[in-house]
Amino acid sequence: MENMRNGSDSNRRQVSINEKLFKLPPPGMEPYLAGAKCKSCGELFFPKRTRCTNCSAEEMEEVALSKKGKIYTYTIVHNATPGYTGPVPYAVGAIELPEGIVILSPLTQCDFDKLEVGMFVELVLEKLHEDENGNDVMSYKFRPC
Amino acid sequence: MREVCIIGVGIHKFGRFPDKTFMDLGAKATLDALKDANIRWEQIQAAYCGSVYSGSGAGSNMLAEVGLTGIPIMGVEAACAAGGIALKLGYQAIAHGEYEIVLAVGFEKMPRGFIVSPRFQDWERQMGLGVNPIWMALAARRHMAEYGTTIDQLVKVSVKSHKNGELNPNAMYRKALSYDEIINSPMVCDPLRLFMLCAPNEGAAAAVLCSKDKAKQYTSKPVTIAACELRSALHVSDRNLGVHYAGKVRKPSVIARVAQAAYEAAGIGPQDLSLVELQDTDVASEIIYSEELGLCEEGEGGRLIDEGETEINGRIPINVSGGLICKGEPVGASALGQIHEIVLQLRGEAGGKQVNSAKTGLSHVYGGGGYSCVTILKR
Numbered sequence: 001m002e003n004m005r006n007g008s009d010s011n012r013r014q015v016s017i018n019e020k021l022f023k024l025p026p027p028g029m030e031p032y033l034a035g036a037k038c039k040s041c042g043e044l045f046f047p048k049r050t051r052c053t054n055c056s057a058e059e060m061e062e063v064a065l066s067k068k069g070k071i072y073t074y075t076i077v078h079n080a081t082p083g084y085t086g087p088v089p090y091a092v093g094a095i096e097l098p099e100g101i102v103i104l105s106p107l108t109q110c111d112f113d114k115l116e117v118g119m120f121v122e123l124v125l126e127k128l129h130e131d132e133n134g135n136d137v138m139s140y141k142f143r144p145c
Numbered sequence: 146m147r148e149v150c151i152i153g154v155g156i157h158k159f160g161r162f163p164d165k166t167f168m169d170l171g172a173k174a175t176l177d178a179l180k181d182a183n184i185r186w187e188q189i190q191a192a193y194c195g196s197v198y199s200g201s202g203a204g205s206n207m208l209a210e211v212g213l214t215g216i217p218i219m220g221v222e223a224a225c226a227a228g229g230i231a232l233k234l235g236y237q238a239i240a241h242g243e244y245e246i247v248l249a250v251g252f253e254k255m256p257r258g259f260i261v262s263p264r265f266q267d268w269e270r271q272m273g274l275g276v277n278p279i280w281m282a283l284a285a286r287r288h289m290a291e292y293g294t295t296i297d298q299l300v301k302v303s304v305k306s307h308k309n310g311e312l313n314p315n316a317m318y319r320k321a322l323s324y325d326e327i328i329n330s331p332m333v334c335d336p337l338r339l340f341m342l343c344a345p346n347e348g349a350a351a352a353v354l355c356s357k358d359k360a361k362q363y364t365s366k367p368v369t370i371a372a373c374e375l376r377s378a379l380h381v382s383d384r385n386l387g388v389h390y391a392g393k394v395r396k397p398s399v400i401a402r403v404a405q406a407a408y409e410a411a412g413i414g415p416q417d418l419s420l421v422e423l424q425d426t427d428v429a430s431e432i433i434y435s436e437e438l439g440l441c442e443e444g445e446g447g448r449l450i451d452e453g454e455t456e457i458n459g460r461i462p463i464n465v466s467g468g469l470i471c472k473g474e475p476v477g478a479s480a481l482g483q484i485h486e487i488v489l490q491l492r493g494e495a496g497g498k499q500v501n502s503a504k505t506g507l508s509h510v511y512g513g514g515g516y517s518c519v520t521i522l523k524r
Contacts, residue, residue, distance in 0.1 A: 018268040045381070045392045053381055053392075072390070073290065075282035076335040082261045083270025090273055094283055094390040102382075104390040106272055112335075117290035128271060139272050 015135045017128060021047055022140055024125075031125050032064035033103070033140060046103045065097055067123040068145065072096040076112050085129060095121055095142050109143040120145050146240045148357035150367035151522065153182020154485045157252075158315040159348030159472045167199040167349075171207035171252030174349035174478075178248065182353035183363045186212040189353070190244040193219050193235045195227030195251035196477035207252060225424060227251060228350070228480030229375065229510045229518030235354045236373045246355045251482075253475030255345035264386055264514070277513070278342060278427070280385040282334035285429030289336070292444035294432055296328070296336055301450045302428035303327045303341050306464055309457065310471025312498040315482075317346055317473040341428045346473030350481035352488070366492045371411035371505070371521040376403040378515030386513050399517045400437040400509070407507070407519040408439070415439040418461060418521075419503040420490055422483035424510050425468040435463060438509060438519070457498055465490070465498045480518060483508040491524045 014024050025031045036048035040057035046065060051058050074093040080086075091107035093115075107115070108126055121142040128139040155177025157170045171194070179186060194204030204220040221230045228251030235249040265275035288294045307322040322340055330339040360367035376399050378384045381392035383399040397405075408414055415438065423438065425431040432446035440461050441449050449455050455463040466472060466486040469479065487506035489495045495503075508520040 017271060018266075021268065043392065047391065072394075073283045073287035075279055075286060075337075076332070077273060077276065077279060077282075078332050078334065079259075079276075081259050081270070081273065081276040083265075083267065083275060084273040085271075086273060092274065092279055092283070094287075101392050102390045102394050104274055104387055106274070117286065137271075139268075 013135045014127075014138050015131065017137050017139050022125070024138065030067070031123065031140070032067060033123065035063045035065045035101070036060040037063045044099055044101050046101065065103070066099060069095040069097040069121060069142070071115065071117055071119045071121055072102045073117055074107060074115050091115065093121065093142060106139065106141045107143065108141040147242060149236050149239045149370045150355055150357045150360035151352045151370065151484065151488055152355045152360050152364045152367055153178045153180070153184060153353040154488045155179070155181055155351045156315050156482060156485045157349040159346055159475055159478070159482065160317040162347055165347075167196065167203065167252050167254045168207045168210045170254070170347060170349035171250055172210035174252065174351040175208070175211050175248060175250050178250070178351035178353050182355075184246060184353055187214055188246055189214070189216060189248045190246055191217045191219070191235070191238060192248040192250065193221060193231040195221045195223070195231035195481070196253055197222050197224060197227055198253060198256060199477070223516045224512030224514055225474065225476045225479055226375070226510045226512030226516040226518045227477040228482075229508070229520065230516070232352065232480060232484065232520060233373045233375050233518060236370050239354055239356050245359055246353065248351060248353055249481060250349065250351035251478040251480060252349035253477040254347040255475055260345065262386070269387060274387055277386075278334040278337060280387065280389060281342070281427040281430060282337045283390070284433060285336055285427065288429060288433055292447070294429070294447040298432065298447035298450050299336065299341055299428045300324055300327050302425075302431050303470060305450065305456060306425065306428070306468045306470040309465050309498060310467025312496065313467045313471065316467040316471040317344070318467070318471040337427050337429065343426050343469035343474045346475055348473070348475040348478045348482065350478045350485045352481055352484055368488050368491050368522050368524060371413070371523045372407040373518070373520045374403050374406040374410060375516065375518045376406065384515040398437050399515055400434055400511060401439070403517045403519045404438045404509070407521050411521040411523070413505065413521065417505055418507050419505050420462045420465055420487065420500045421507045421509065422464060422466060422468075422486055424479070425464055425470055426474065428470065431463060431468065434509060438507065457500060462500050465495070465500060480508060480510040480520070483510070484520065484522070487522050491522060
C-alpha cells in the first residue's frame with residue numbers, strides 16, 4: 001500500500017469512475033464509452049441499460065461509441081454542487097455523436113469564451129480525484145479538437 | 146363522463162415562512178378554498194394531496210389540521226407536476242361519478258439550497274452533472290443555436306414577469322426589475338442568470354371541485370374544467386434531469402403531446418385561449434413551452450416577447466401572475482397556484498393583473514423526469 005501512495009505517477013493506478021461507462025484500456029489501446037444497442041430495433045443508449053425504451057425488448061449489446069462528435073449544446077456552471085469537488089466555473093456539454101445520439105459530458109481543455117454549438121470535440125479521460133486507496137479516479141470528458 | 150367545475154379556490158402566498166409548517170400552509174389554502182366554495186369540510190368526500198418534500202403521510206398530516214372525517218385521502222408525488230395530478234385525480238373521480246365534491250390541494254416547503262435527488266448516482270454528482278439548472282441552461286443554449294433566440298429576448302421575458310409579479314399579492318418577488326438589473330445579475334449556468342431563474346420556496350394552493358350540475362348550488366361563478374390531461378415521457382429526450390441526453394433527441398415533446406390531448410378534449414385550439422400559466426422555471430422555458438403548447442410556431446417563441454404578445458394586454462398573455470420567476474416554486478403547490486390565478490381571471494376577480502374578457506385559461510406543469518399535465522378551464 002505504501003508505494004501506491006508515495007510512488008511516482010507511473011506507479012499510481014488509474015480506475016474508472018464507473019466501469020459501466022468505460023473501462024481503463026490496456027496499454028496501447030484507446031478508451032471508449034460503452035453504449036447499449038437494442039438488438040431488436042437498433043436504438044442506442046448511453047449509459048447502458050438492459051431494457052429498450054423504444055421497443056421494450058430486453059436484448060441489448062454493448063457497443064463502443066464514437067470518440068468524436070459535435071457540441072449539441074453546452075453550459076458553464078458557476079457553482080459547486082453537492083458531491084462535486086472540481087474547479088468552478090466548469091463546462092458541461094451535450095455531445096452529438098455520428099450514431100445520431102446525444103450524450104452528456106463534462107467539457108475540458110477549452111476556452112469557455114470560444115465554446116460554440118457545432119464545435120467538434122473528442123473523448124478524453126481525466127483524473128477527477130483520488131480514491132481512499134490512492135488510485136486516480138478517472139472521468140470521461142470531451143475536449144475541442 | 147360528467148362535466149366538472151371548480152367552485153372554490155384558496156391559496157397561501159408563496160415565499161419563505163420559517164414559523165409555519167407544511168401543515169399550516171396546506172390548511173390555510175384548504176380552509177380558504179372551502180370558504181370560497183361555500184362548502185363545509187364535512188361536505189368534502191375525498192381529498193387529493195400533492196406534495197414532494199413533506200415526508201411520509203403528508204396529506205393525512207396536513208388535513209388533520211382541517212378536520213377528521215374519515216374520508217379517502219390520496220397523496221401524489223410527481224415532482225413539479227404533483228398538484229396537476231392531484232387535480233386530475235379529483236377531476237376523474239367526479240367525472241366518472243364516484244364523488245360529487247372533492248378537494249385538490251398542493252403544499253410544499255422546499256429544502257434550501259441545491260436539491261440532492263436520489264435519482265443521481267455518485268458518478269454523476271462527482272462529475273458535476275447532478276444539478277438542476279444545467280438542464281434548463283442546456284435547453285436554452287440549444288434553442289438559441291437552433292432558432293436564433295437571443296439573450297435580449299430572455300431578459301425581456303424576465304422584465305415582463307417581474308412587472309406582472311408586482312401586481313400579484315401572492316407572489317414572493319413583487320418588485321419590477323430593470324433590463325440592466327436582470328442582465329447584470331450573477332451568472333448561474335450560462336446563459337441563465339440569477340434573475341432568469343425561479344427560486345424554490347414554500348406555499349400552498351387548493352381547489353374545491355364539484356359536478357357541474359350541482360355547482361350552481363354553491364357559487365354563481367363556477368369555472369368548468371374543459372380538459373385535464375397527463376402524459377409521461379415517450380422518448381428519452383422527454384425526460385430532463387440529465388437523461389435528456391442519453392440517446393436520440395426526438396419531437397414532439399411530452400409537452401406538445403399532452404397539450405394536443407388537452408386541446409382535443411376541450412374542443413378548442415390555442416388561438417381560443419385568453420391566458421396561459423406555464424412552468425417558467427427559467428425564462429428560456431417560457432419561450433420553449435410557448436412553442437410546444439402551440440401558442441406560436443416552432444422557433445417563434447422569442448418573437449412573442451419582442452412583439453409584446455405575451456403581456457397582460459397582449460394577444461396571448463403568459464404568466465400574468467408573474468410566473469414561477471416571481472412566485473417561486475413550491476413544487477406540490479405550483480399547478481394549483483396556476484389554477485387559482487386562472488379561476489380568479491375567469492371570474493373577473495384578478496385585480497390589477499386582470500386580462501380583459503378572460504374566458505378560457507390553460508395551466509401547464511412539467512415534473513422533472515417526464516410528467517406533464519395541462520388543464521384547460523373555461524367560464
